[in-house]
Amino acid sequence: MRTVLTLVFALASLASSALAAECVYTLNNKSVVAGWTAYKTNEKLAVGGQFKKVDLSGKNAGPSLFKMVEGVEVRADVMSVNTENPGRDKTLADFFFAKLSPGPAVGKIKQYDEKAGKAVLALTLNGKQKDVPLKVEVKGDNVSATGDIDILDFGGKDAFDSIHAKCLDQHKGKDGVSKTWSAVTLNIKAGFTKACP
Numbered sequence: 001m002r003t004v005l006t007l008v009f010a011l012a013s014l015a016s017s018a019l020a021a022e023c024v025y026t027l028n029n030k031s032v033v034a035g036w037t038a039y040k041t042n043e044k045l046a047v048g049g050q051f052k053k054v055d056l057s058g059k060n061a062g063p064s065l066f067k068m069v070e071g072v073e074v075r076a077d078v079m080s081v082n083t084e085n086p087g088r089d090k091t092l093a094d095f096f097f098a099k100l101s102p103g104p105a106v107g108k109i110k111q112y113d114e115k116a117g118k119a120v121l122a123l124t125l126n127g128k129q130k131d132v133p134l135k136v137e138v139k140g141d142n143v144s145a146t147g148d149i150d151i152l153d154f155g156g157k158d159a160f161d162s163i164h165a166k167c168l169d170q171h172k173g174k175d176g177v178s179k180t181w182s183a184v185t186l187n188i189k190a191g192f193t194k195a196c197p
Contacts, residue, residue, distance in 0.1 A: 023194055024194070026194075027061070032054055034076040035050035035186070035188070035189070036050070036185065037049075040179060042177055047083065048083065049081055050082055052082045055077075058072045066109070070110075073108050095167075096159050101126045101127040105124065106124040106125075107123050109122075120132070120134065121147060128154045134146065135147065144187070145187075146188075149186060151182045156182075
């Protein structure tokens with residue numbers, strides 16, 4: 001009987017030690033990049049950019065990658081668009097983002113399947129919220145996620161028509177046809193630290 005009790009206490013002690021040794025993942029808030037890729041011409045040429053002003057709020061640490069980000073809300077100032085081309089930045093700000101409802105784009109991770117490398121982002125843009133499936137990749141202490149949206153799904157037809165009209169000539173392809181895609185790929189990147197006792 002004494003042997004059995006000793007074994008039980010030993011197992012309980014091991015379990016307690018395992019829980020105490022739980023690793024902690026912490027998001028590096030300053031490393032977060034909220035980017036996007038838009039497309040033009042029938043050849044679907046990519047135009048990439050990001051937002052210079054990104055704010056995070058909420059808890060940014062937990063015992064897993066999902067727990068690390070599930071309480072974090074990312075708010076991107078859409079008027080701070082940066083494509084490394086000042087002229088294009090102004091055009092996008094004035095003829096696209098200014099045509100959307102005022103306010104930032106807001107994203108929050110709802111689900112994350114680490115094994116499958118998939119997540120779901122609740123994205124609010126132009127006053128509308130949609131769930132966006134993401135593909136997630138973790139390399140070392142960096143995590144990146146990509147997902148596709150359609151601007152029209154967020155009630156962005158006026159903004160879409162505005163930028164297409166403004167860029168009619170710039171969006172002409174080899175076939176002479178001007179094409180602006182309503183599809184946009186989101187790109188989110190961040191660094192994190194993992195501390196284990």
